Amino acid sequence: MAERIATRGAVRRGSAAGVAALLLAASRACLALSLSADFDSASLDIAASAVIGGDVTLVGRDNYNTGDWKWLYFRADGVQSTSPVFSIGDNFETGASSLNGHAMVYSYDQQDWFFFDNNVRNAASGTFRFWNSTPFAQDGVYVAYGLPYPAGRAASHSLSLASSPWVTDLPSSVGLLTVGQSPGGVDDLGRAIAPSDLYGYRVHDPSGAADRATVVLASGVHANETLGNFVLEGLVDFLIGDSLEAALLRKAADFAVYPLANPDGRLAGYNRSTVANESQDPNRYWDSPSYGGIPELQTIGSAMLADTAESADYLIDFHSTVNGKAGHYAFVHPDMQSDPLWQSFLQHEPTVETRNAVLSDDTLPKFGRDELGAAFSITFETEFLAGENIDRYLAIGESWGHALAESLVVFADLNLDGELSRADWALLIAAAETDLSSLSPIDAYLHGDLDGDGLNSIQDFSLFKNAYESAHGLGSLAKLIAAPEPSAGVSFVLSVSLLATTRVPIFDRSRILCTAT
DSSP states (O other): OHHHHHHHHHHHTTOHHHHHHHHHHHHHHTOOOEEEOOSTTOBOOTTTOEEETTEEEEOOOOSSSTTOBOOOEEEEESOBTOOOEEEEESOBTTOGGGGTTOOOEEESSSSSOEEOSEEEEETTTTEEEEEOSSOBSSSEEEEESSOOOOHHHHHHHHHHGGGOTTEEOOTTOSBTTEEEEOOOEEOTTSOEEOOOEEEOEEEOOTTSOSSOEEEEEEEOSSTTOOHHHHHHHHHHHHHTSSSHHHHHHHHHEEEEEEOOSOHHHHHHTOSSSOSTTTTSOGGGOOOTTTGGGOHHHHHHHHHHHHHHTTOOSEEEEEEEEOTTSOSOEEEEOGGGTTOHHHHHHHHHOTTOEEEEOOOOSOOHHHHHHHTSOOSEEEEEEEEOOTTOOHHHHHHHHHHHHHHHHHHHOOTTOTTOSSSOOHHHHHHHHHTTTEEOTTSOHHHHHHTTOTTSSSEEOHHHHHHHHHHHHHHHOTTHHHHHHHSOOGGGOHHHHHHHHHHHHOOOOOOOHHHHHTOOO
C-alpha cells in the first residue's frame, strides 16, 4: 500500500519516473505469463513453480543432486512490454555462495544470449532474484542459468562437417559420423527420452605425415556443462579451417572427436548424469570393459580404444564449471604440466589456472592415460562468468587450435617427417628463388615459402636457418652446407655465402603459421 501511495504522489507531481513506475506496476498486475520447459535441454519443475502477477517463483529440478538444482532453462510467454521478477531458491548444488555474482541469461531465439540487468542473491531469504530494468521486446523469451548448448546443436554441427574434405568417419563408425546410439529412457519427470546418435568423427589430412600424433577430443560427459561444448566447437572449426596453421596441423596429427558423450542427459535437462543411469556420475566410470554399466560410456570408450589402437598421444576432455570457481582452469597431473602443448596454451590464455590432477578416480583423463596410452591427458574447465558470451568460449577453442599447431607442427619441416634435417634443406634449395604464387598456401609452404609471400626467397632462407639452428645448435646449418651430399650441386656452395651475408630476423613461428591464406 505504501508503494502504491508513493507512486500516486509522484504521478500527481508530473514525475516521468512516477508514470513509468505506475505503468510497470499495471503491466505486471495484468500479466498472463506462462512457463514451459518441454524442449531440448530445458530444465524446470513446472508443477512446483508459480506465477503471481509479475512475480515468478521458480523451482529447479534436483535429479542426481537430491534437494539441490544445478541447471535451469525454460521459456516464458506473455512477457512483451513487461519486466517480471524471477526468483529461485539458492539451494544450488555446489553451495549457495556459488550464486554470488552470477548472472542469468535470456534469449528470444536461442541463438543470441544476453545477461539479465539485475541478479541478486539474498542469503537471509535463501533466494536468487533476477530481472531486467527495461521490458522484454517480444512475447516469448528463453531464460537459463548459463549459455545452453542443446543436444540438437551438437548433432547439427557434427552433421555439417560431413561436407568438409578433412572430416571422415572413424574406424568404429556405424553410420554417418556416428559410433553408436544412446539408450534413451524415462527421465525424472516421466517423459520418454528417445535414443540419440552418439557422434564421433576424425579430422585429418590423408596426404599428411606418415607418422603423426593422435589427439582425442571429447565433451558433454556431464549434462549441464554446456560451455565445454562451445570450446570444442571452436576448436573443431579451427581444425577444418582454411588457415595455413590448420592445414599444417591436419598433416601433423589425427583428431578423434566425440562431441557429446551424454546426449540423453543434455536433452532431458539433467543436472549431471545420464537418463538411464540417473544416480551415477558418468565421469567416474571410464573403466573398460564394464564402464559402470553406463551404455553411453561403453559405446564411446570402446570406440576410443578402437579408433586410437590404444595408442593416443593426447586427450582433452572439455567440461564447464559453475560460477564462483575462480575462473577457467584445468586439472593437469603434475607430471604433465610442463608439456609443450599446455605451456603453449597458457601463452594464449594466461588467466587460465593450472590445478593438480591426481587421476585416481575413473575419469576420462585417467582412461586416456591408462587405457589409451596418452602422455598428456587433462580435464579442461570453463566457468560460467557474467559478461562472457558464446564468442568468448569459441575463441578459447581457437586458442587450443593455435597451441596444438605450435606444439605439434615442426616449423620448416618440408617433408613432414617430424624433424628438421638435410632432406628439408634439399627441398628448400630445390625451389630456391621460385615464384610459388600459383600454388595453394600449403603447397607453397612445402616448397619453401615459409613467410607466406608466394616466393621462395632469401627471407625464407633466413627463416629456415633460424629454425634449423634452434633445433641443432648455432652454426649447425653452416656445417651441413659445408659438407654437402655429392649430388647437391652448386646450390649448396652458393648458400655458404648467403649464410655470411644474410641478416636473419628473429624466428617467430606463430607469426608465420598465422599468415592469412
